[in-house]
Amino acid sequence: MLVDYLMGAAACAAVGVTAIRDRARLRHALQIAVSTLGRTIPALFLAVLAAQLLTPLIPNKVIGGWIGPESGMGGVLIASAFGAIIPGGPVVSFPIVLIFQAGGAGSPQLIALLSAWSVVAIHRLAAFEVPLMGVHFALRRLAASLVLPPLSGLIALLLS
Amino acid sequence: MEHRPSPTHLQRHGHLALPVALVSVATVLSLAFLGPSGFVAGLWAGTADFASLAPRIMAAVILAAVMQAWLPREGLGKWFGEGRGVRGLAIASAAGAVTVGGPFASFPLVAALAAAGVEAGLLIAFLTGWSLIGIQRIIIWEWPLMGSDFVVLRLASCITLPVLAGLLMRRLSRR
CATH class of the missing domain: 1.10.287 (Helix Hairpins)
Structure with a gap:
C-alpha cells in the first residue's frame, strides 16, 4: 500500500519536474503515455479477464500441491521448468501467474516461473535471438542462464 | 465506403x-x-x-512514459567500454534494465554491439538485465497485477543474477 502511494507520488513528481525543466519533453512523454495506454489497457484488461475466467476451473489442490508455499525447492524446480516453456509476452505469462497465485502457488515458486519465462523465452529465442545472434551465441546464453530461475526461487525461499 | x-x-x-x-x-x-x-x-x-x-495502471503508465522521455535513445553503447571486471557487468545489467521496448528494440542493439566487438559476457549481462529486471515490465505489468510485496521480493531475488549470468558466460567463452 505504501509503495502504491510512493509510485503515485513519483509519477506526479516526474510530471512536475519535467513540466518545469523541459516542456517539449513533457509533450513527448504525454504522447508516449497515450500510446502506451492505448496498447496496454486492452492487453491488461484481457489478461485479468482470462485469469478470472480460468481461475475457478483450475483445481486448487493441484497447483498448491505442485508449486504451493510448502513445495519448497522441488516446487521451484517444477515452476522453473514450466516457466521455460511459456511462449509469448506478458499478456500470456501474467494471466498464468495470476491463475496460479489464486490457485495457491507460493511466491518463490512464482518468482522462479517468471524468471524462467524471462530468461529462456522460447518465442524470443526462435524469432529474434537465433536469427540475429546465431545458434552458437543463443546456446551459450541458454547454458549461462539455465541456473538463474532455480537460483532466483532459492533466494526468494531464503528471503521469505 | x-x-x-x-x-x-x-x-x-x-x-x-x-x-x-x-x-x-x-x-x-x-x-x-x-x-x-x-x-x-x-x-x-x-x-x-x-x-x-486502474489507478495503479495510470500511475504506472505516466511514470514509465516520463522515464522513457528522459532516457537517452542512443548512446547506450558507450556504457560498454567499462572494462572486464564485475563493474562492467553491473553497468551492462543496469543498461539492460532501463532499456525500454520489446525484442524489436533490444536485439538489434545487441547485434550491433556484438558486431562492434563487445565481449559476450557484457552482452549476456545486458540481455539478462533487460529480460529479468526490465523496469518497464515491472512498472506496467508486475506492480499493478502482483502488488508491491511480490515485486520487492522478486527484485531482491533477481537483482544480482544478470551479473552472475555474465560471469558464467565468460567462463563458457574461455573454453
Missing part, C-alpha cells in the same frame, strides 16, 4: 491477437464447465479486478 484494415491497423492491434485468443479459450471453457452464470460471474470478477487496478 468499404472498411478495409490497413497494415498499420494490423500492426497496431496485432499484439492483441494472443490475449484475444486466450480470452476466447477461457470463455469456451468457462461456459462449458460452469455454464452461463459461472461465465457472467467470471466476467464481473475480471471487470471489477481491472477497475480496482
